[in-house]
Structure formats: C-alpha cells, structure tokens
Amino acid sequence: MAFSKVVSSSTSSLPSLLLVISCLLAVSVAHSNSYVPSSEQIVKGLSVSFYETKCPDLESIVRKHLKKVFKEDIGQAAGLLRVHFHDCFVQGCDASVLLDGSASGPSEQEAPPNLTLRSEAFEIINDLRELVHKHCGRVVSCADITALAAREAVHLSGGPEYNVPLGRRDGLNFATREATLANLPGPASNTSFLLTSLATKNFDATDVVALSGGHTIGRGHCTSFTDRLYPQDPTMDPTFAEDLKEICPTSESTNTTMQDIRTPNKFDNKYYVDLVNRQGLFTSDQDLYTDERTKGIVESFAEDQELFFEKFVHSMIKMGQLSVLTGRQGEIRANCSVRNSDNVNLVSVVEEDLETAAEL
Numbered sequence: 001m002a003f004s005k006v007v008s009s010s011t012s013s014l015p016s017l018l019l020v021i022s023c024l025l026a027v028s029v030a031h032s033n034s035y036v037p038s039s040e041q042i043v044k045g046l047s048v049s050f051y052e053t054k055c056p057d058l059e060s061i062v063r064k065h066l067k068k069v070f071k072e073d074i075g076q077a078a079g080l081l082r083v084h085f086h087d088c089f090v091q092g093c094d095a096s097v098l099l100d101g102s103a104s105g106p107s108e109q110e111a112p113p114n115l116t117l118r119s120e121a122f123e124i125i126n127d128l129r130e131l132v133h134k135h136c137g138r139v140v141s142c143a144d145i146t147a148l149a150a151r152e153a154v155h156l157s158g159g160p161e162y163n164v165p166l167g168r169r170d171g172l173n174f175a176t177r178e179a180t181l182a183n184l185p186g187p188a189s190n191t192s193f194l195l196t197s198l199a200t201k202n203f204d205a206t207d208v209v210a211l212s213g214g215h216t217i218g219r220g221h222c223t224s225f226t227d228r229l230y231p232q233d234p235t236m237d238p239t240f241a242e243d244l245k246e247i248c249p250t251s252e253s254t255n256t257t258m259q260d261i262r263t264p265n266k267f268d269n270k271y272y273v274d275l276v277n278r279q280g281l282f283t284s285d286q287d288l289y290t291d292e293r294t295k296g297i298v299e300s301f302a303e304d305q306e307l308f309f310e311k312f313v314h315s316m317i318k319m320g321q322l323s324v325l326t327g328r329q330g331e332i333r334a335n336c337s338v339r340n341s342d343n344v345n346l347v348s349v350v351e352e353d354l355e356t357a358a359e360l
C-alpha cells in the first residue's frame with residue numbers, strides 16, 4: 001500500500017523515489033528478525049526463493065496450519081523437528097523417513113529410533129502437503145514441507161526464525177534398517193562417539209552442541225534413559241534421578257517425560273542450564289558438559305541465548321541441506337507416504353512428471 005502511494009506521487013523525482021523505496025525495504029528487513037543464509041551457506045540447486053512464483057503462499061500456508069496444530073498440542077512441534085533431523089541424517093533430506101515401511105523393523109536389543117517418532121508428525125506433514133498441493137498443484141516436495149515444518153516448530157515455540165533454502169526433491173529409495181541405525185546415534189552415546197559420528201557429516205563440536213539443543217523441547221521415553229537410573233549415573237543430579245525413578249519405576253516402563261525440566265515446551269537455552277545443573281536426560285546430552293571439548297560451548301550457550309540461537313540456526317541450515325536431491329533428481333510425491341510409482345491413486349504420474357521436468 002505504502003508502495004503504490006509513493007509510486008503515484010508525481011512530485012517525486014526518480015532519485016528521491018528510489019531513496020524512499022530503499023528506506024521502505026530497509027525497514028521491512030529490519031522488522032523481520034528472520035536470519036537469511038548467505039550464498040555460501042546454500043547448496044547448489046536450492047534457493048530461499050525457490051517457490052516465489054510457483055507457490056508464493058507456501059510458507060504462510062504452512063505457518064497458518066501449524067499455528068492451529070500447536071495451539072491444540074505444542075508437543076507436535078517437537079515431533080516435527082525430530083522427523084526433519086531423522087530425515088536429513090539418514091540418506092539426506094529426501095523425505096525417505098516419511099515412506100511407509102521405511103527405516104527400521106523391530107530390533108532385538110535396541111529400540112530402533114524410528115519407533116519413537118510421533119505418528120502424528122507424519123499425518124501433519126501429509127495434511128500440510130494436501131493444503132499446499134490444493135493451492136499450488138504438485139510442485140512442492142515432501143522434503144521441503146518437512147524442512148519448513150521444522151522451522152515453524154522452532155520459531156513458533158519461541159526459537160529463532162530463519163529462511164529455509166528450498167528446492168529439495170523427494171527420494172525414490174527407502175533407507176535400510178542398517179543405514180538408519182548407523183546414522184542416528186543412540187541416547188547412550190558419549191561425546192567422543194557423537195563428535196566422531198557427526199564429523200562424517202562435516203559437523204564440528206559447536207554444531208554437535210548446538211544441534212543437541214533441539215532437546216529444549218519434547219519428550220523422551222523411559223527406555224531412552226533408564227540405563228542412567230538402574231544403576232544410577234553419578235553424573236546425574238541425585239534429586240533429578242529420584243524424580244525420574246518415580247516416572248520410570250523399572251527399565252521396562254513405557255512412560256515419557258519432558259527433556260527440558262525448566263521450560264519443557266519453549267525453544268530457549270534452558271536445555272544448557274539443565275546440563276550445567278546435571279539435569280540432562282540422556283547420556284548423549286549430559287556428557288556434553290563432562291567432556292572438556294564441549295563443556296565450554298555448553299556453558300557459553302547456557303549464559304547467552306542469542307549465541308545459542310545464532311549457532312543453532314547455522315547448524316540447522318547445514319543439516320537441512322545434507323545430501324539433498326535437486327533439479328531432476330527424485331520426484332515430487334503426490335502422497336508423502338508413498339513413492340509415485342507405488343501410488344495407486346495417481347493416474348497421471350507420467351504426464352505430470354514430464355510437465356514438471358519440462359519446467360526445470
């Protein structure tokens with residue numbers, strides 16, 4: 001509105017008009033606190049303006065729907081953030097985690113990570129996909145919708161906002177059980193293991209500590225931490241341990257508890273304050289404060305939330321672009337749970353895909 005007023009003002013000379021326009025732009029940028037990744041941070045084939053013409057309302061559709069979902073149950077934010085993490089760590093951010101029958105089957109000893117993903121998260125992503133495809137056609141991938149949902153999970157829970165590089169394509173391959181277990185460290189992992197494991201994905205110690213901050217929201221099942229109760233882990237605050245034993249009376253308890261005891265549903269830096277107070281839930285969390293290579297980073301995030309937000313956003317943008325499919329690779333799924341070739345409801349796959357390919 002302000003724009004058209006300026007443009008229609010016949011008294012403005014061109015230079016002063018440009019000045020006014022640039023001031024307006026500067027103000028609008030200054031008002032939104034959304035972090036914009038630099039071009040070096042964006043992998044080839046992705047772009048923050050990827051859907052600008054093909055689906056300009058994409059981000060507002062996702063945000064509006066998730067606002068409603070989170071108002072009913074803020075726990076779903078945690079579920080969505082974790083799905084994006086699992087998607088990206090196993091075979092890249094290609095929405096393979098969403099495929100029915102993907103990931104892992106039941107294991108003898110270790111509960112496969114897939115089993116504690118919230119089933120509602122998969123439904124929410126499919127609902128978003130349906131809303132977006134109704135509005136724009138089948139142009140937005142399930143992998144991009146998952147990445148955007150994770151951003152909203154962080155932002156709408158009180159965390160930082162950032163622009164998401166978009167243009168991911170959906171994978172055609174399931175991740176095997178072996179790949180799932182090999183790429184997702186378990187909660188009993190120590191810092192040495194995490195640093196080595198995440199270094200294979202080009203993450204450093206700061207990335208590892210910052211990404212673990214995702215545990216500032218959401219829950220954990222007893223099975224993920226009872227190894228620290230029976231017998232009791234000496235690095236755990238004794239009062240915290242007693243409280244957890246009430247929630248999980250035996251190592252077989254199916255109860256859950258919040259990961260961040262201070263502000264369980266708020267995306268903030270209190271997770272690090274928990275660690276400094278030896279109230280981290282998993283070994284993989286608490287050991288970050290024991291290991292000398294990461295202890296100082298934990299302390300700095302506990303003291304400075306802005307610093308945590310800055311590093312978290314940096315690491316999330318990196319994580320969100322792991323081994324992405326772009327251009328003509330993969331496909332845009334019509335249903336996030338099934339590949340198009342397996343989709344019995346999809347009659348015109350071939351024609352539509354040719355059309356999509358022609359646009360590229």
Ligand code: HEM
Nearest residue numbers: 078079082085116185186187211214218219220221224284
């Ligand atoms: C560094 C290695 C990591 C390990 C070992 C790990 C492990 C776990 C485990 C065991 C759970 C609980 C599952 C359950 O018992 O229900 C969990 C939950 C969660 N994780 Fe992680 N995680 C890691 C990294 C991440 C990252 C990078 C993120 C996102 C940035 C993340 C976000 C979450 C969230 C939001 C939940 C709560 C899910 C819910 O409430 O449904 N985690 N994680």
Ligand SMILES: *[C@@H]1O[C@H](CO)[C@@H](O)[C@H](O)[C@H]1NC(C)=O
Nearest residue numbers: 100101102103104114117119
């Ligand atoms: C992985 O977990 C999700 C959600 O619980 C489920 O829908 C999917 O079928 C699971 N995949 C396998 C192979 O267990």
Ligand SMILES: *[C@@H]1O[C@H](CO)[C@@H](O)[C@H](O)[C@H]1NC(C)=O
Nearest residue numbers: 188189190191192193194291
């Ligand atoms: C960390 O875990 C690995 C793998 O479980 C183990 O071999 C190693 O001894 C542990 N390191 C420390 C310092 O506890």
Ligand SMILES: *[C@@H]1O[C@H](CO)[C@@H](O)[C@H](O)[C@H]1NC(C)=O
Nearest residue numbers: 246247248249253254255256
């Ligand atoms: C679950 O946790 C609650 C406390 O949050 C506790 O009162 C209850 O006994 C636990 N239930 C089981 C089956 O362990």
Ligand SMILES: *[C@@H]1O[C@H](CO)[C@@H](O)[C@H](O)[C@H]1NC(C)=O
Nearest residue numbers: 100126130335336337338345
């Ligand atoms: C998506 O695919 C799943 C698995 O085949 C099916 O159960 C579901 O009804 C499909 N959803 C839509 C909207 O077609």
